[in-house]
Amino acid sequence: MRHRRLAPCVVVILALSAACASSPRQRPVSVGDVETGSGSLAEARKQLEGSWQLLSLRMANAEGRQTDVDATGSMNLDGFGNLHIEFRMSDAGQKALASLGIASPNPVLTTTGRAVIDPQQQRVTYVGDDFVKSGGMDAGVAAKRNNPLAVERVRYYKFDPDGTLVLSTRYPDGKEASIGRWKRS
Numbered sequence: 001m002r003h004r005r006l007a008p009c010v011v012v013i014l015a016l017s018a019a020c021a022s023s024p025r026q027r028p029v030s031v032g033d034v035e036t037g038s039g040s041l042a043e044a045r046k047q048l049e050g051s052w053q054l055l056s057l058r059m060a061n062a063e064g065r066q067t068d069v070d071a072t073g074s075m076n077l078d079g080f081g082n083l084h085i086e087f088r089m090s091d092a093g094q095k096a097l098a099s100l101g102i103a104s105p106n107p108v109l110t111t112t113g114r115a116v117i118d119p120q121q122q123r124v125t126y127v128g129d130d131f132v133k134s135g136g137m138d139a140g141v142a143a144k145r146n147n148p149l150a151v152e153r154v155r156y157y158k159f160d161p162d163g164t165l166v167l168s169t170r171y172p173d174g175k176e177a178s179i180g181r182w183k184r185s
Contacts, residue, residue, distance in 0.1 A: 044119035048157065051076045052165060052182040054087070059148055059178050061100040062171050069093040075182060083115040083126060087149070102148060109149060124155040124167070148177030 054073030060066040070093035076084045087109045089097070097104050114127045153169040160166060165182040 039119055041117060041119050044117050044122075045079065047159060048077050048117065048124070048165070049079055051185045053185040055164065055181040055183050057087070057093075057178065057180050059097060059100060059102060060176055061102060062173075062175070062177075064175055065100055067096045067100055069096045073180070073182075074185070077115060081114050081116065082112070083124075084110075084112045086110040104149060122157050124157055126153075126155075153177070 052075040054071060054075075057069045057071045057073070058066055059069050070090040071087050073085070073087040075086075089104060089107045089109075091107075094104055094107055111126070116125045116127055117123070118125070148169050148171075155167045155169060157168075158166050163184065165184075166179065167182065168179045169177040171177050
């Protein structure tokens with residue numbers, strides 16, 4: 001008989017405790033200040049952001065033979081990581097590439113996509129739609145990386161004291177594949 005009286009009480013207590021939902025956290029979680037000092041992502045973005053004009057382009061083949069390539073170019077990186085690059089090679093520039101055994105599909109190379117900046121390693125990595133869709137594992141994207149002109153290659157950046165931006169790519173063995181010098185426009 002005593003159990004019969006306790007059973008409804010237990011049911012009511014369980015029902016009431018189940019109905020009590022936890023409330024969301026009332027205060028925001030602090031993640032700290034955004035790092036803005038030397039070597040920070042914010043500083044790197046600020047330095048790289050904007051429009052740039054190509055001053056010179058030097059290419060090398062996998063064996064290390066180098067040549068200057070006659071080309072003009074423009075690059076624009078906005079505050080959201082959107083990257084646009086265009087190279088226009090002259091006939092002499094295309095012949096210089098051919099002398100190294102580097103094939104350029106046409107005299108104007110252009111691409112638009114997203115870029116990821118790594119300030120610790122001073123790298124800019126292009127993350128285009130084809131790379132995102134394949135997760136970077138697509139054989140066609142991998143083949144493009146064999147060409148020093150491919151935007152799918154990681155770019156290493158540095159700034160000369162006069163403000164010139166130097167973007168370079170490397171072959172898998174660490175040898176430089178391309179060196180582009182850019183000035184802010």
